[in-house]
Amino acid sequence: MTELLSAALVGQIINMLASVLLLLSFAMLAQRRILSLIDLFAAQGFVLMLSTAFVGWATGQVHLYVSAAITLGLKVLFLPWVLHRLIRRLNVKWDVETLINIPTTLLVGIVLVILAFNVAQPVSQLAGTVTRGTLGIALAAVLLAFLMMITRSKAVPQVIGFLAMENSLFFAATAATYGMPMVVELGIALDVLVGIIILAVFFFQIRERFDSLDIRHLEKLKE
C-alpha cells in the first residue's frame, strides 16, 4: 500500500499535518471572535481526521479508519454544530475576553511548546511508530489547550479549550501507539459526547442564574 510514497515522504506528510495541528492550536489561542474559534476547532478535528486516516493507510491498520470516521462524525460535524446552536440559543456572540493580553499569551505558548518538546524527546525515541516524532507536538498542543482554558474568562471558550485538549490527546494516542484499543476509543468518544450534553444543560443553568456566561461571576467561593 505504501509503495506509492517513499517512507521519507510519508514521514514528511505526517510532520506537515502535525505542524498544521500545532498552528491551529496557536490560532485558537490568538483568536478573538468566538464563531471563528468554533470553526478553528472544527478545522483541528478535520486535520486530526486526515492524519489518522493517513497513518491508517500508510501502515495498513484498519481500525484507524474507524477512529477517523468517529472523529469526523463527532468532532468535525456534531460538536461544532452543537456549539453553534448553543451560542445562538444563549445569544452570546461576544468577543473572547482574555485574562492576559494576546501577545503575552502567545509568548507563554512558545515557552510551553519548548517545554513539551523537551519532555517528549526521550519518550519519542522509544515509540515504535512512524509518527513518533510528533509526540512532542501532541503534548505541546495539549499544553496550549490547557493555557487557553486558564486564560479565558468566558465559559464557552473554556469548554472549547477543553475539547481541543481532548483532540490533542487523541492525536498523541495516534502518534505514540497507533491509537488506543477500539473499546477505549469508543468509551472516550462516548465520554466526550455525554460531556458536551451535560455542559449544554449546565450552560443554561448558569445563564438562567447569572444572565451571563462570564466566569468571573463564578469566583465568589474562596478557600
Add this chain to the structure above:
Amino acid sequence: MSWEIVTVLGMPLVGGGVLALVGHRRRAAEVNIALSVATFVAAGALVASVIRDGPIIALWDQFFVDSLNVFLVALTAFVSMTTAMFSRPYMRIEKDHGRLTAGRLRLYHSMYQLFVFTMLAVLLANNLGIVWVATEAATLTTVLLVSLYRTPASLEAAWKYFILCGVGIAQALFGTILLYMAAQRILGTGFEALLWTHLAGVRSELEPTVMAIAFVFLLVGYGTKVGLVPLHNWLPDAHAEGPTPVSAVLSGLLLNVALYALVRCKVLADGALGAPYASRLMMGFGLVSVVVAAFFLSRQRDVKRLFAYSSIEHMGLITFAFGMGGPIASFAGLLHMTVHSLTKSAIFFAVGHAAQKTGTQLIENIRGLINVSPTVGWGLMLGTVAILGVPPFGVFASEFLILTTAMREQPWATPFLLAALGVAFAAVFGKVQPMVFGESTASRLPHPPALVPVFAHVALVLTLGIYIPPHLAHWYREAARLIG
C-alpha cells in the same frame, strides 16, 4: 462468563435508566433503595464466589476481581445502599422545604444509580483504558448533581468541579497513553496491552523512562480526583454546595475509587522503575495534603467544608501510607480506606440532618443538637470522635499503624504528621462540640430523620477497630503484598 460481575454492573446501569423514567414519582426514593439493595446483594454474591473460588477474570478478560478490589466493591455497594436509605427522608424534607422539585429529583435519582455504576466499573475493570473512561464518566454524572440546587454557589462549585477534574483526568489520559506505549513494546498491540493483570505480570520489563513520565501524569490526573493538594480546589466547594447524599458518596466512595486507580498504576510503576520514585512522589503529595488540610481546617466556618477538608486530610494520609509501602503500612492504608469511607459518610448523614434542622450550614449557627434530637446529636458526636482517631474505633487502629511505621521508616515525616493530626483534632473537636451540646437553635423536622445508616456505619467502624473478620484481613494482607 461471570454472572455475578454482570449483575453487579448491570443492576445500577438498568436502575439509572428506570429512574430516568420514573424518578419524579412519589415512590422514586423507594425504587432507588430497592435497586441499591439489589446491587448490594449482587455484590454479596460476588464476594461469596470470590471467597469460594478465589480471584475471577471475566468478560473477555476486561473485568476482574482480586483481593484489592473485592472489599472495595462490597464497600461501595454497601455505602451506596445506606446512602440511598438516608437520601429518602432527606430528599423528602428538602422537597418540603421547597429547595427541590420533582423534575430535579428525577435527575438526581437516575444520576445516582449511574454514578454507582461508573464507580463499580472503575473498580472491576481490568482494562486501564476502561478505568479511565469510567472515572471520567463518574465525574460527568456528578457534575449535574453538585449543581442540583441551582444556587450561584452551587453552580460555581459544579463548574470548578467539572473544569478542574476534567483537566486532571485529561492528564491521566496522557499518562494512560504513555503506559500503553510502554506496554505495547512487550505485549504487542491490541487490548491485551492495557489489561492490568497482564501488565502486572510483565511490569519489570516496562520501559523505565516512559513509565516515569507516565506515572507523573497519572498521579496528577487521578490525584486530582483523590483531592491531593494542590489539585484539591474543587473538593470543598463540591462537598459544601451539593446535596448531602452526594457529599457522602463523593467523600466516601469516589475518593477511594480514584485512589484505587492510582494504586494500580503505582504497582506497575514500581515494577518498572525499581527505585522508590513512585513511592516518594506519593509520600510527598500525601504529606503535603495532610499538613495543608489540617491548616485549613481551623479556618472553616461551614460544617460541610470542614469535613471536606477532613476528607482531604485522610486521603492524604492514606496516600502517604501507600507511598511508604511495606506490609504494615499498606495494610493500614487499606483498612483506613474502609473505615474512613464508613465514618465520613455517617458524619455527612448526621450533618445533613443537622443543617436541615437549623436551616443553615454555618457552624456558629448550629448549636445544641442533642437537646432537640438526641439521635442526630449523638450520631454527629460519635462520627466525629471516630474520624478523629479516638480508640477503639477503626480509624485509631489504622492511624496508629501508619504512624508507627512512619516513625520506624520515615522519621522525618512523623513530626509533621503528628502535628497535623493534633491540629485537626483540636480544630474539628472544638467546632463540633458546641454544635452538639449547648443551647439549641434547631427546630423539628417535618419527617423523621434517617438514623439507621448513621449508627450502622458507626457500629461497623467500631467493630473493625476491635476485630477484623478473617476473610477481610486475608484480603488486606494479600492486597498489601500486591502493593508492595
Add this chain to the structure above:
Amino acid sequence: MTEISWSGTIAQLTELALAILLAPLLTGWVNQCRAWLQNKSGPGLLRPYRLLRKLFGKDAVIAHGASALFRTTPYVLFGCMCMAAAIVPTLGTDLPYAPVADAIALVGILALARAALALAAMDIGTAFGTLGARREMMIGFLAEPALLMVLFTASLLSQTTSLATTVETLSQRDLAIYPSLAFAGVAFTMVSLAENARIPVDNPATHLELTMIHEAMVLEYSGRHLALVEWAASLKLFVYSCIGIALFFPFGIAQGGDAIGLLLALPALVVKLAIGGLLLALIETLSAKMRIFRAPEFLGTAFLLAVLALLIHAFLES
C-alpha cells in the same frame, strides 16, 4: 578566500543595476493589479518612472530647522537599499561580494535605513513626523526579530548565514515538504507586509495623516529627496520580494556566474515577481487596514510563527 572572477563581478553589478531599474516597475505592477482588482482602469505600469522624472526636475524645499541629517537621509536610505539589493541573490548565487554582509548584516542594513528615516522625520519637529517615526519604530522592533527568526530557520537548514550559500543549498535539495519552511514563509509574508507599509498594517495610498505610518515620515520631503525616498521604498519592496523568492522558491536561480544561466534566470525572476506582485495586490484588496494597536498582535503572530518554524525544524527534522 574565494576568487573574485570578472564574470562574477559583472554578474553582481548587473544584478544591482537590474534591481535599481526594475524596482519602480514592480511597484507600478502592484498598483496596476490593485486597480484591476478593484475594477478601475489604473494609472499604467510606468507611472512610477514618470513620477521619479517629475520629482527629479523639481526644486527641493527644505524647512528652516532642518539639519544635515535631514538632507543626507535620502542618500543614506537609497544607499542602504542598493547594498541590500546587491547581496540578495536575485539572478544567480555566484556573488563575489556577498561575503561583505550575511543574513544578519542584511537585517542590520535594513534597520539602519529605518533608523535614519525615523530620525530625519523627527528632525523637522512637526507632529506628524514624530508620530510616524514612533509608529515605525514600534513596527520595526517587532518585525526585526521575526525577520531574524525566518532567516535563522533558513540558515539552520543550510548551515550558513550567507544568503548566497543558503539559496544554493535550498535550491539543490530534493523536493520535500518542510513544515518549518511553510511556517517561515507565512511569517515572512506577514513581516514583509508590515515592513513595506502595506495593508493590513499601513495603507500606502492614504491621505489621512493620522492613519499613516510610513507616509507620515516622508511628508516633509520634496523634489529629488522625495524621489530618492520613493525609489528606496520601491527598492525595499523589490529586495523583500527577492528574499522571499530566493528562500522559498529558489528554482531557476543560476548556480555559478555563467551568462547563459543568468539570462535564463531573468525571465524566471520576472515571472515570479509578477506573480508575487499579483498576490500582494490580492492580499491588499481582500484585507482591511488594522487599527494601529492591533499591529503588535499581528507582528507577534509573525514572530510566533517564525519561532515555531525554528522549533519544528530543530525537533522534527533533525
